[in-house]
Amino acid sequence: FRRVLFRSAMFAELENDIRSERIKAGMQVAKHKGIKIGRPGVPLEVSESVRLYASFTTDSISTIYNHVDKKMSRATVGRIVKHKGVDLLLNAFELVLGKIPKAHLYIIGKFDNDDYSELVKQRAGEIGNVHLLGHLPVEDVILYYKSTNLFTCASIYEGFGMPFMEAQASGLPCVGFNTASIPEVVIDNETGILVKTKDTKAFSEAVIELLSNNKKREQFGKKAIEHARDYDWAEITKKLYKEYHRIFNCEL
Numbered sequence: 001f002r003r004v005l006f007r008s009a010m011f012a013e014l015e016n017d018i019r020s021e022r023i024k025a026g027m028q029v030a031k032h033k034g035i036k037i038g039r040p041g042v043p044l045e046v047s048e049s050v051r052l053y054a055s056f057t058t059d060s061i062s063t064i065y066n067h068v069d070k071k072m073s074r075a076t077v078g079r080i081v082k083h084k085g086v087d088l089l090l091n092a093f094e095l096v097l098g099k100i101p102k103a104h105l106y107i108i109g110k111f112d113n114d115d116y117s118e119l120v121k122q123r124a125g126e127i128g129n130v131h132l133l134g135h136l137p138v139e140d141v142i143l144y145y146k147s148t149n150l151f152t153c154a155s156i157y158e159g160f161g162m163p164f165m166e167a168q169a170s171g172l173p174c175v176g177f178n179t180a181s182i183p184e185v186v187i188d189n190e191t192g193i194l195v196k197t198k199d200t201k202a203f204s205e206a207v208i209e210l211l212s213n214n215k216k217r218e219q220f221g222k223k224a225i226e227h228a229r230d231y232d233w234a235e236i237t238k239k240l241y242k243e244y245h246r247i248f249n250c251e252l
Contacts, residue, residue: 074150074207075106075172077141077163080117084109085154085177087116088200090123092154093130095204100211103129105152106144110135145170149217150210152176156197161185168192169228173220175206191224 074093078084086107093105107124111117111134124130136144145151151167152175158164164174164185174192176182177199186192193210195202210217229235 073104073106073148074152074175074211075108075144075148075167076151076153077108077144077166078153078155079109080107080111080120082116083155083157085156085198086120087123088156088198088203089152089154090120090127090130092152092200092203092207094127095201096207096211097127097129099204099208103211104131105129106131106133106148108133108136108141108144141166142170145172148172150175150207151192152203152207154200154203155182156180158182158185164192165228165231168224169231171221171225173210173217173224175203175210177203187223187227191220191227 076086076089078086080086086109089105089107093103096103107120107130111121111132121132124132133144145167149172151164151172153161153163154177155161156177157180159181161176161180161182161184164176164182167174168186168191174186176186176192176194177197178188178194179197183194186194188194193206195206210220
């Protein structure tokens, strides 16, 4: 991990592009040969049980709900590193504020002691309405999923995109870039909106559209929960069992 931090930005970006192409190529070969790709899953019962958490009256939960402006809020979850595109997200959010001044952005993730983290902190202060929450326990992360309107992530590379799936399991529509594995996790124009990579203007327009259209946001949110059920670990295990059985043609 430390070695990755010292690579040049250009090399890291090139590496991510190569990885993205390898993922796409691998999926095409698998599809051609009739091989199904095994997917990671999410513990759906955890995300669904947050409805019970919402009825509790503990101090921590009250603080979270009082802190979040439910009307115009969006969240992002992930480590604060360059390939997660937090700087791009902030640039897009600045455009959103031009149209929706009451919007708020909540960024959850661990900061490293590096120049990129300092850049993010500086930009967040300049833009305003950006809340840098740092690392949070999973229980609090789930509460933020449930107390915001939208999940946004400007990552330019994801091996799977677990935060996208966790957000969808919590009923949040997503906005992200149409790159790497993200289109496999987010269904464009059904559970969220995907735009061209690094196009912060298109990204901001997608955010504005979903924040301004309650009906569409609710429709995407319902579809997101349905989509997330396919990634429940119980379902993933069943599919994996069947695929092993098909390949080896034997009882396991």
